[in-house]
Amino acid sequence: MRKESSTNTLNRNKIHVNCGMAYTLDLIGGRWKPTILWALLEGKLRYSELKKNIPDVSERILVLQLRELEKDGLIKRLVYAEVPPRVEYELTNDGQSMRHMLQIISDWGDLHRPKKAN
Amino acid sequence: MRKESSTNTLNRNKIHVNCGMAYTLDLIGGRWKPTILWALLEGKLRYSELKKNIPDVSERILVLQLRELEKDGLIKRLVYAEVPPRVEYELTNDGQSMRHMLQIISDWGDLHRPKKAN
């Protein structure tokens, strides 16, 4: 939950206005968001499939991150009226438009992060 | 301060190992880091010049962010033995190597963030 009037939040919003970079990083910067986006670049996934792909995230946090990505227009939530329920997540056009950028960010990291031993 | 054994930190580190994207985003994801890096892309700056460029950041936080960028090898801290003191910050080679990526992240943001009302 965000307190709309804290210096913290005011600063965040102020930065967005004149720094596209900060804006972008806020959208994709959550702990599990890169992993989620990466998975969805392959195509649509059910909630349970995402969970399987990302075993370390707790359900609460997974849902939180999905909701934020949805609110920010990067993913779509598709609900099918079935029992048991079926919900699929997929990238929106805006989400898809990140593909190239995400690849470049990923490449930079792969190239520069400390090498694994062995 | 980071608690090395918290689930939070363990998750962070585990993600880094198999997601270059998450690793990169952790390096540049601090509140003021994009702004700092952006400023330093133009060239070296003194501490006081950075402060002037980024009026909303408090000194404590500015120093914290600079220290992290330095620890992560993206910027260099150059200290001159003068009085009054002079300290300059500049990008390292690794920092410079981000230029293209940062530009792309910035462009995506400029293109997709909600438009200012006129």
Added chain:
DNA sequence: TTAAGTACTGACAAAAATGTAAGTAATGAG
């Protein structure tokens, strides 16, 4: 009637990030 499957939600707690306000050290200028 009980259990299984799916996609969650809620109350609570811990950890991390960010911010505020005041103070410090060294030295040369006046």
Added chain:
DNA sequence: CTCATTACTTACATTTTTGTCAGTACTTAA
């Protein structure tokens, strides 16, 4: 002796993010 200058540091407080654990709703199958 006092002040200005620069680049910080310290103690503390607030806000935000992330995590734990248990529980829910709905329907079908056994």
